Amino acid sequence: xxxxxxxxxxxxxxxxxxxxxxxxxxxxxxxxxxxxxxxxxxxxxxxxxxxxxxxxxxxxxxxxxxxxxxxxxxxxxxxxxxxxxxxxxxxxxxxxxxxxxxxxxxxxxxxxxxxxxxxxxxxxxxxxxxxxxxxxxxxxxxxxxxxxxxxxxxxxxxxxxxxxxxxxxxxxxxxxxxxxxxxxxxxxxxxxxxxxxxxxxxxxxxxxxxxxxxxxxxxx
Amino acid sequence: xxxxxxxxxxxxxxxxxxxxxxxxxxxxxxxxxxxxxxxxxxxxxxxxxxxxxxxxxxxxxxxxxxxxxxxxxxxxxxxxxxxxxxxxxxxxxxxxxxxxxxxxxxxxxxxxxxxxxxxxxxxxxxxxxxxxxxxxxxxxxxxxxxxxxxxxxxxxxxxxxxxxxxxxxxxxxxxxxxxxxxxxxxxxxxxxxxxxxxxxxxxxxxxxxxxxxxxxxxxxxxxxxxxxxxxxxxxxxxxxxxxxxxxxxxxxxxxxxxxxxxxxxxxxxxxxxxxxxxxxxxxxxxxxxxxxxxxx
Numbered sequence: 001x002x003x004x005x006x007x008x009x010x011x012x013x014x015x016x017x018x019x020x021x022x023x024x025x026x027x028x029x030x031x032x033x034x035x036x037x038x039x040x041x042x043x044x045x046x047x048x049x050x051x052x053x054x055x056x057x058x059x060x061x062x063x064x065x066x067x068x069x070x071x072x073x074x075x076x077x078x079x080x081x082x083x084x085x086x087x088x089x090x091x092x093x094x095x096x097x098x099x100x101x102x103x104x105x106x107x108x109x110x111x112x113x114x115x116x117x118x119x120x121x122x123x124x125x126x127x128x129x130x131x132x133x134x135x136x137x138x139x140x141x142x143x144x145x146x147x148x149x150x151x152x153x154x155x156x157x158x159x160x161x162x163x164x165x166x167x168x169x170x171x172x173x174x175x176x177x178x179x180x181x182x183x184x185x186x187x188x189x190x191x192x193x194x195x196x197x198x199x200x201x202x203x204x205x206x207x208x209x210x211x212x213x214x215x216x217x218x219x220x
Numbered sequence: 221x222x223x224x225x226x227x228x229x230x231x232x233x234x235x236x237x238x239x240x241x242x243x244x245x246x247x248x249x250x251x252x253x254x255x256x257x258x259x260x261x262x263x264x265x266x267x268x269x270x271x272x273x274x275x276x277x278x279x280x281x282x283x284x285x286x287x288x289x290x291x292x293x294x295x296x297x298x299x300x301x302x303x304x305x306x307x308x309x310x311x312x313x314x315x316x317x318x319x320x321x322x323x324x325x326x327x328x329x330x331x332x333x334x335x336x337x338x339x340x341x342x343x344x345x346x347x348x349x350x351x352x353x354x355x356x357x358x359x360x361x362x363x364x365x366x367x368x369x370x371x372x373x374x375x376x377x378x379x380x381x382x383x384x385x386x387x388x389x390x391x392x393x394x395x396x397x398x399x400x401x402x403x404x405x406x407x408x409x410x411x412x413x414x415x416x417x418x419x420x421x422x423x424x425x426x427x428x429x430x431x432x433x434x435x436x437x438x439x440x441x442x443x444x445x446x447x448x449x450x451x452x453x454x455x456x457x458x459x460x461x462x463x464x465x466x467x468x469x470x471x472x473x474x475x476x477x478x479x480x481x482x483x484x485x486x487x488x489x490x491x492x493x494x495x496x497x498x499x500x501x502x503x504x505x506x507x508x509x510x511x512x513x514x515x516x
């Protein structure tokens with residue numbers, strides 16, 4: 001899923017300065033699970049904004065909404081309904097896709113991002129999410145025992161570890177982080193598939209990740 | 221005039237290379253002094269490429285200086301700062317100016333350098349880089365287009381004999397050998413048993429690929445400990461740190477030269493490998509003292 005985190009309050013406050021009637025929109029999908037932009041977080045940010053505006057004597061009118069999937073136009077349109085009508089600006093607590101979906105639907109309203117979208121990842125444990133996929137468009141996991149070197153190796157190397165690996169198999173840039181290639185080595189060794197690591201892999205074909213990405217289903 | 225490194229690799233019994241570390245700035249006076257001092261004392265001068273991800277005078281520019289002053293430059297190229305187009309263009313330019321030795325490296329992460337906010341490139345890795353140089357050597361660019369005027373590089377790779385675990389490193393090292401290299405310069409080695417173990421692994425090369433052991437000059441106990449924490453791929457054993465700490469005040473560098481000289485002498489006397497690559501990081505002027513301490 002997509003992992004994001006909330007921007008610092010000051011930054012959000014400065015972005016929306018000058019607007020009085022604001023709609024804060026959360027999303028019930030990825031950003032709810034990573035504690036960044038679900039209904040609960042919409043409530044917290046809205047209260048903070050109200051509190052702040054009360055202190056300034058510069059009363060804000062804040063409306064709250066959380067949609068099922070902010071990245072789908074139909075859901076956003078249906079669930080927000082006429083809430084947007086009298087609104088001056090929208091503060092999205094969705095990922096970067098959510099922000100842009102809203103901005104496309106309500107072209108005449110300024111839309112601001114309250115989150116920084118960080119990566120595609122998974123919850124490692126309660127309150128900790130780690131990056132697992134670079135969305136590189138050319139999956140390599142069949143050759144690496146299901147551990148992605150494109151994103152889990154700090155340099156995205158395809159032919160094995162760099163010479164900077166720390167003792168004990170830790171990453172050059174972070175002594176807490178395992179070297180992805182040491183993990184791959186151990187996994188493949190356990191599976192008796194080290195021949196996969198001994199193969200030479202050519203330089204990545206970046207045409208497969210031509211940006212902006214676009215995929216069209218055959219039936220469409 | 222220095223001999224072509226390729227010839228030295230074939231003929232010389234014990235090969236010695238050192239580094240010309242590029243300056244942070246455009247004042248090349250010191251670098252030129254180091255080049256003049258070292259060019260006839262060593263068989264090749266490596267020029268680092270934004271070493272430790274710290275932005276400096278370019279490797280290519282410094283190689284030209286080495287060449288102009290009659291030395292034998294070894295161009296270090298990392299994959300960190302340039303994509304495949306830029307790397308190939310640099311290799312064509314370097315060759316057109318008489319630089320024909322290249323050491324293919326991954327490159328330290330930008331996170332350890334002085335431009336931590338930079339976008340790391342790593343379009344290629346070091347194995348792919350070696351393959352790339354081979355395609356240029358065959359008269360074609362990386363995607364098979366004919367070159368008007370090819371190149372003929374003597375190709376080097378690095379290795380980390382003291383890595384733990386060593387197995388993943390050796391698998392990658394073998395891919396470098398399969399790609400085809402003429403010489404290997406290792407990361408810093410302090411534990412010669414580790415070097416011996418690594419040389420066992422290289423036996424299959426049958427002496428065709430020359431291995432030069434990396435020797436990094438220690439200048440103090442604190443520096444050694446700092447390197448252990450901050451310099452990727454360097455592991456200074458505690459007994460050397462202790463030995464450095466016991467050096468009288470102001471005698472740190474001399475003690476470091478003593479240790480480096482001892483290591484070089486033992487490598488040479490026991491013929492552990494084919495030579496040494498001395499990295500005197502910032503103390504290039506002391507390389508002759510290390511050689512003297514080693515009896516070379």
